[in-house]
Amino acid sequence: PDGPKAQRGDIELRHVSFRYCGADTDALSDVNMHIRQGDKICIVGHNGAGKTTLVKLLMRLYDVTDGELSVAGRDIREYNLESYRNCCGAVFQDYRQMSLTVAENVLGRPYRPEDEEAVVSALRKAGLWEKVSHTEKGIHSIVTREFDSEGLVLSGGEAQKLAIASLYARDCSLVILDEPSSALDPIAEHEMYENMRKACENRTMIFISHRLSSAVTADRVFLMEGGTVAESGTHAELMRQDGKYAALFRMQAQNYTDTVNEGGTVYA
Numbered sequence: 001p002d003g004p005k006a007q008r009g010d011i012e013l014r015h016v017s018f019r020y021c022g023a024d025t026d027a028l029s030d031v032n033m034h035i036r037q038g039d040k041i042c043i044v045g046h047n048g049a050g051k052t053t054l055v056k057l058l059m060r061l062y063d064v065t066d067g068e069l070s071v072a073g074r075d076i077r078e079y080n081l082e083s084y085r086n087c088c089g090a091v092f093q094d095y096r097q098m099s100l101t102v103a104e105n106v107l108g109r110p111y112r113p114e115d116e117e118a119v120v121s122a123l124r125k126a127g128l129w130e131k132v133s134h135t136e137k138g139i140h141s142i143v144t145r146e147f148d149s150e151g152l153v154l155s156g157g158e159a160q161k162l163a164i165a166s167l168y169a170r171d172c173s174l175v176i177l178d179e180p181s182s183a184l185d186p187i188a189e190h191e192m193y194e195n196m197r198k199a200c201e202n203r204t205m206i207f208i209s210h211r212l213s214s215a216v217t218a219d220r221v222f223l224m225e226g227g228t229v230a231e232s233g234t235h236a237e238l239m240r241q242d243g244k245y246a247a248l249f250r251m252q253a254q255n256y257t258d259t260v261n262e263g264g265t266v267y268a
Contacts, residue, residue, distance in 0.1 A: 006084040008173040009072025011035040011058065011204065016067035018057060026065070027053045028227045035220070037173075040197060041206045042215040044245070045224035051208045052092075054224070055176045058206070059088045089172035093179035095163040097154065099146040102132055103139040106165045111140075122168035125195055128161040164196070175200050177207035193217075212249045221245065 011033070018028040028050045035041055043051050056062055057069060060076055069076055076084055098104070103111040103119045111119075119139050123129040135141045135152055142148040143162070154162060167175055177196070193214055196205065207214065215221045216235045223231040223238070223245045231238055231245050238245040 003078055003080040003083075004074075006076075006079040006087045007072040007074070008087070009037050011037075011174075012068075012070050014068045014070075016057070016064050016069055018053060018062060018065045026227055028057070031067070031228055033222060033229065033232075035204060035206070037204055038202055039204055039219040040200070040217070041204070042218035042221045043206060043208045043224060044210070044212060044215055044221060044248070045230075049224040050227040051224055052178055053227075055090070055178055055206060055208065058174070058176065059090060060084055087173045088176065089167045089170050089174070090176040090178065091160065091163040091167060095160060097143045097159050097162065099142065099144045099148075099151070101137075101140050101142055102152065102162070105143055105162055106139075106169050108166055108170070118169050119165075122165040125168045126161045126165035127191065127195070128158060128165060131158060167196075173203055175203050175205045177205070177209075179208055179210065212245075212252050215249075223248075 012035070013031050013033040016028060016031040017026050019026045031050075031054065043054065045051055053062075057064055060081065063077060071079075071084075101111065102123070103115065106119050106122050107115060116139070120129065123132055123139070131154075132138060132141065132152070136150075142151040143154065145151040145153060164177075175196070193207070196207075197217075207218075209215065218235065221231075221233060221235055221238055222229050225244070231241065231243055233241070235249075239249065
């Protein structure tokens with residue numbers, strides 16, 4: 001519980017490995033990364049490549065088995081744990097709504113009257129304000145009907161927008177998005193990432209996505225495979241390398257092209 005307050009700064013992983021308790025092999029092995037403060041980073045790779053394990057280490061939900069993970073030049077294990085976690089904001093694809101008010105879901109704590117502007121602003125940025133504003137109780141509507149027969153029922157995409165609104169409402173220096181757009185169509189996904197980039201202008205943003213189109217504008221892309229970093233660079237650099245990332249990107253792009261040629265709706 002003791003330790004200095006967490007600081008904003010570059011994130012560095014040096015020869016990081018991690019093995020889950022009881023496992024026979026490492027989930028991550030000899031991972032090296034340097035993420036500059038404020039960068040927008042995309043992590044891609046097949047299922048089981050270690051992407052989610054990596055971001056859980058970044059949030060210090062687990063500690064590394066070997067190597068060092070540092071922020072602002074200090075091993076994150078030296079920081080006060082509560083202070084460090086308060087610097088992190090995350091939305092995972094298995095996000096669950098709480099049967100509390102919309103405002104409490106956004107804030108992650110009890111609502112205070114002075115919070116109204118921040119909550120409404122966060123909902124607008126997340127693209128959920130129109131839905132909430134048309135309800136009788138607005139931001140004080142209970143989410144789900146578990147405890148309120150007139151509670152607000154959200155679709156999968158709307159629930160993820162509610163989770164994303166919570167990031168807008170918090171002053172966290174590290175934002176992690178682990179497949180937050182899995183319930184969104186490509187157009188809504190593009191709008192979400194553009195809004196997140198604007199809102200996170202001075203924050204470090206790390207997003208995991210299976211849709212490689214979201215990696216095009218990232219400052220840096222890390223392709224993970226078998227628990228380690230197989231390739232890294234900007235989208236343009238990786239395309240010029242013509243390696244595994246380029247092959248995956250062209251494969252997905254071909255799926256879009258085939259769908260258009262068949263005259264169907266473009267969703268991939």
